[in-house]
Amino acid sequence: MVSTSAGSPQRQPIIYLDANATEPLRPEARDAFLEAAELTGNPSSVHRAGRMARAMLEQARDDVAQAFEVVPLNCIFTSGGTEANVLAMHGLSAGRRFLVGATEHDAVRKGFPEGADVTWLAVEKDGTVSLAGLEQALNASDTPAFVCLMLANNETGVLHPITDIATLCQRYGAHLHVDGVQAAGRIAFSVTASGVNSFALSGHKTGGPKGAGALLLAGPAPGRVLPLFEGGGQEQGRRGGTQPLPAIAGMAAALRTALQTPRNLSPLRDRIEHAACAVGAVVSGAQAPRLHNTSSLILPGRLAQEQLMRLDLEGICVSAGSACSSGKVAFSHVLQAMGFEAQAGQALRVSLPWNVQEEDVTRFIQVYENMARKAASGLKLSTLI
Amino acid sequence: MRILVAMSGGVDSSVVAARLQAEGHEVVGATLQLYDARSAAKKGACCAGQDIRDARAVADRLGFAHYVIDAEKRFQDSVIGRFADAYAAGETPVPCVACNQGVKFTDLLGLARDIGAEAMATGHYVRRVEGPHGAELHRPVDSARDQSWFLFATTRDQLDFLRFPLGDMPDKAAVRAEAERYGLVVAGKPDSQDLCFVNDGSYVDLVERMRPEMAGPGEIVDSQGKIVGEHDGVMRFTVGQSKRLGNAAWLDGQRQMVVGVEPGKRRVIIGPRAHSYVESLLVRDVNWLVDAPPEGIECAVQMRAREVPRAARIRPVPQGALVQLEEPAMPAPGQACVFYQGTRILGGGFICRTETESAA
Numbered sequence: 033m034v035s036t037s038a039g040s041p042q043r044q045p046i047i048y049l050d051a052n053a054t055e056p057l058r059p060e061a062r063d064a065f066l067e068a069a070e071l072t073g074n075p076s077s078v079h080r081a082g083r084m085a086r087a088m089l090e091q092a093r094d095d096v097a098q099a100f101e102v103v104p105l106n107c108i109f110t111s112g113g114t115e116a117n118v119l120a121m122h123g124l125s126a127g128r129r130f131l132v133g134a135t136e137h138d139a140v141r142k143g144f145p146e147g148a149d150v151t152w153l154a155v156e157k158d159g160t161v162s163l164a165g166l167e168q169a170l171n172a173s174d175t176p177a178f179v180c181l182m183l184a185n186n187e188t189g190v191l192h193p194i195t196d197i198a199t200l201c202q203r204y205g206a207h208l209h210v211d212g213v214q215a216a217g218r219i220a221f222s223v224t225a226s227g228v229n230s231f232a233l234s235g236h237k238t239g240g241p242k243g244a245g246a247l248l249l250a251g252p253a254p255g256r257v258l259p260l261f262e263g264g265g266q267e268q269g270r271r272g273g274t275q276p277l278p279a280i281a282g283m284a285a286a287l288r289t290a291l292q293t294p295r296n297l298s299p300l301r302d303r304i305e306h307a308a309c310a311v312g313a314v315v316s317g318a319q320a321p322r323l324h325n326t327s328s329l330i331l332p333g334r335l336a337q338e339q340l341m342r343l344d345l346e347g348i349c350v351s352a353g354s355a356c357s358s359g360k361v362a363f364s365h366v367l368q369a370m371g372f373e374a375q376a377g378q379a380l381r382v383s384l385p386w387n388v389q390e391e392d393v394t395r396f397i398q399v400y401e402n403m404a405r406k407a408a409s410g411l412k413l414s415t416l417i
Numbered sequence: 418m419r420i421l422v423a424m425s426g427g428v429d430s431s432v433v434a435a436r437l438q439a440e441g442h443e444v445v446g447a448t449l450q451l452y453d454a455r456s457a458a459k460k461g462a463c464c465a466g467q468d469i470r471d472a473r474a475v476a477d478r479l480g481f482a483h484y485v486i487d488a489e490k491r492f493q494d495s496v497i498g499r500f501a502d503a504y505a506a507g508e509t510p511v512p513c514v515a516c517n518q519g520v521k522f523t524d525l526l527g528l529a530r531d532i533g534a535e536a537m538a539t540g541h542y543v544r545r546v547e548g549p550h551g552a553e554l555h556r557p558v559d560s561a562r563d564q565s566w567f568l569f570a571t572t573r574d575q576l577d578f579l580r581f582p583l584g585d586m587p588d589k590a591a592v593r594a595e596a597e598r599y600g601l602v603v604a605g606k607p608d609s610q611d612l613c614f615v616n617d618g619s620y621v622d623l624v625e626r627m628r629p630e631m632a633g634p635g636e637i638v639d640s641q642g643k644i645v646g647e648h649d650g651v652m653r654f655t656v657g658q659s660k661r662l663g664n665a666a667w668l669d670g671q672r673q674m675v676v677g678v679e680p681g682k683r684r685v686i687i688g689p690r691a692h693s694y695v696e697s698l699l700v701r702d703v704n705w706l707v708d709a710p711p712e713g714i715e716c717a718v719q720m721r722a723r724e725v726p727r728a729a730r731i732r733p734v735p736q737g738a739l740v741q742l743e744e745p746a747m748p749a750p751g752q753a754c755v756f757y758q759g760t761r762i763l764g765g766g767f768i769c770r771t772e773t774e775s776a777a
Contacts, residue, residue: 341482341528342531342532345419345482361487362487
């Protein structure tokens, strides 16, 4: 057997371009996390240790609420984005039918209560929801609607026109719940000014630690939410269970930093897209307004699985449409909803983290170009082909 | 070199990965998700079973990359579907051959080439020997674990790329001992049994679910079409078998055996054992691992997974190959007929159905 000089992937430096899966921890978040971890008290305890923990918790609540312009009592801490979405869909939807975007994250697509009446909202080819389709669905029944649409898509970065959507929803008395997990911290957003009713976010997608998220409610008075579990009545009886203070404090610090020191990543993203298109890639959702850090790159005829492995073996971390927890690469329901067929299994998502370096992008482009130019065997290993 | 190791999560392929890495190769592990181990539990749910967990644990411990490859649809179509189709055609299929041939040595091997691997290794018990005219496929040292019969359809091009590091192992105990030396969690894991995709009930239940029209009792008839008994489902019968025939096992003082299966009529045809053997048979889809000898070749053939090879003469014909047996035998349609010379596989094919039909 002939030995090659190629080093093992473990020895190569990792280039991390998968921020939409999780952002690298921000130093400010790490400091806040560690500081909170040093506190012994339970925020619900009445003694001094408890009061110290509660003070830190409420400071975090003020910060998160302020970032999205809601009143602090309408910031409900959860374990993360999935719980925040599911809490809204269960706790705010009584008597309503569901209108759910076809490109939503699985947290939402699979988040409604059992037996719910669900209508799926189609998207345009560019990935934005069809406003005409939404209006038609709102108009289709006298039962008030609970509309679930995301601010930014996790795979394509495409932004739905949320303000227009909110106006439409208000006209029909619908509740608009927005999954803001990918947008929070990446674009400035006011829950109040935009007219949405509820908004979910996740700490680790903004550079905080994993384990915290929040559901934000519009309105001046504390909103009522039926809890998923009552527990000790924390979060105004809307979410039971002792709050994970270190993760929450870290989330608040990450959000603060992200919004105070925004970094426009679009020049780097554009470099990647320009280079990828030059070797045959197609950018999905390119025509729509998008997040500045996200590219969905389809390489026609090349399975995402193969692309992912090739890049990973070169030390580059990106992701395919959606990987299930077993790690197998499935077809992207997002791209399918946008009208892509076989190509929905041929896309990679490149999402730039807040601390991406110019040379990371250069290296990615080099490896991607090499991959695109190499012939592939035309695999049949896939769910839909 | 970069080598892709097909890892099932069992001890054999784990040892292969560990050994290749210890030899200094860049190992890339891949586990095929062939079927949802919990299909009954929840449709469409994620499905990482224990075997995937085990394969990953080995990769994580040794520190090499590991991927789960979704081949469920492919496996369903190319292996399970064809398995049921074969029964519906009155044959007794060998799904492991179809799996090795398609999902593993075509698809996964293609992926291995795509990611820049220079070889693909598996935990099969078979030996690959570099011969004067290229790679040869041989029986393994451990005859108790011989998987060569299941690998006859490996093409020469595939064989060139493949590696089977366990072919030289003396026995399973040695493999387990090696697994322990590498500290692998799977060192004591029991061997998989029977067909991997049949996890509850039997293959009969599976095929009956897929082809309900074949399920249920039917007639046992003799070669004249006379009803001589009843059976509990055609899938339970393979040409050559004498079990499960009940009172029809002996007729007119002669031991009977299955000579044909007609799934469409749910019929099992029997005949006297002594008179039903054949001296020649046709095999189709022949794969040659040597240059096909136009004038024919003397060798040994093995027509079931576990049996002693018998002397035969093989002659290539347009439909495949004609096998002339030295002594009569009862080959089962759909099974493999593999040609050996000593320990070496020369080639093989699938046994064609002979024209045994009930008169009626």
